[in-house]
Amino acid sequence: MLTIKLNEHIIQCYVVYRKGKKVSITMDLPYMVTIKAPNGTSDEIIQQLVEQHGEIILKKSALMQQALEGPQAKDYEEEGSGKFLLLGKEYALHELIKVDGLSEEELRANLKKFYFAECKRVIGVRIGPYQQQLKVKPKSIDIVESPTKWGSCSWDKKLTFNYRLAMAPPEVIDYVIIHELCHIHHMNHDRSFWRRVGSIMPDYKTKEDYLMRNGRAMTL
Incomplete structure (x- = not known):
């Protein structure tokens, strides 16, 4: 497990090494990703990859966090029901x-x-x-x-x-x-x-x- 800092967020990276040449990133939970990488891939390369996709990772993490928090109740007061x-x-x-x-x-x-x-x-x-x-x-x-x-x-x-x-x-x-x-x-x-x-x-x-x-x- 690698931890990589993006802006003020810590990204938990679970790395799976395998045969082949392709690298893939999938989101599991907010600020947590699974990275599938070729055998022998260095931590430095994985960090560079995460940083390159940092904006997307942070955006999707924020959306996933909102979804997990569930719906937000509305105000039914006459002046504030929206x-x-x-x-x-x-x-x-x-x-x-x-x-x-x-x-x-x-x-x-x-x-x-x-x-x-x-x-x-x-x-x-x-x-x-x-x-x-x-x-x-x-x-x-x-x-x-x-x-x-x-x-x-x-x-x-x-x-x-x-x-x-x-x-x-x-x-x-x-x-x-x-x-x-x-x-x-x-x-x-x-x-x-x-x-x-x-x-x-x-x-x-x-x-x-x-x-x-x-x-x-x-x-x-």
């Missing part, structure tokens, strides 16, 4: 649900019901064409609450989607739909899985980045 996302656009609370005479607890409960219904509606509308393209059919589709997952696919082809997806732009919702439908045939994240996802949505990585950057804002 904006709430729906399909990637911001709305005042009263534009989404009735607010007159309701407590914060009632507002939050009603808003959650609104998002559950919207997520179910949007998923129902958008999933059909992708089922046809991928030639798959889930056994069931449910909308759930999850602090960490945007969607899931069980071994028996049951799909679930996080109600907070209703806050994301339609193209990001499409990515999660495609992702989970592809899991019906590929239960892990191997190369075949990502090739299938990419065949339907070549720029899927930009949608992943959106969820990492904005996940904390997609909340009640």
Whole structure:
């Protein structure tokens, strides 16, 4: 294990030596990377490699840290409630649900019901064409609450989607739909899985980045 300082951050580097000539870096956790390098690669070369990719490592680490911290609760006070996302656009609370005479607890409960219904509606509308393209059919589709997952696919082809997806732009919702439908045939994240996802949505990585950057804002 190597420790390398980038700006004010310490990067933990787990190095795996192997045959071959290629070097690769993958992110495991915030400020922690795995480096696969040819046998005999010196610590100095590995440090140079990490420093060369320092900006990307720090940026992705910050996004991963935000994702791990989970969604940030909003303020429901009349003067400070701010904006709430729906399909990637911001709305005042009263534009989404009735607010007159309701407590914060009632507002939050009603808003959650609104998002559950919207997520179910949007998923129902958008999933059909992708089922046809991928030639798959889930056994069931449910909308759930999850602090960490945007969607899931069980071994028996049951799909679930996080109600907070209703806050994301339609193209990001499409990515999660495609992702989970592809899991019906590929239960892990191997190369075949990502090739299938990419065949339907070549720029899927930009949608992943959106969820990492904005996940904390997609909340009640």
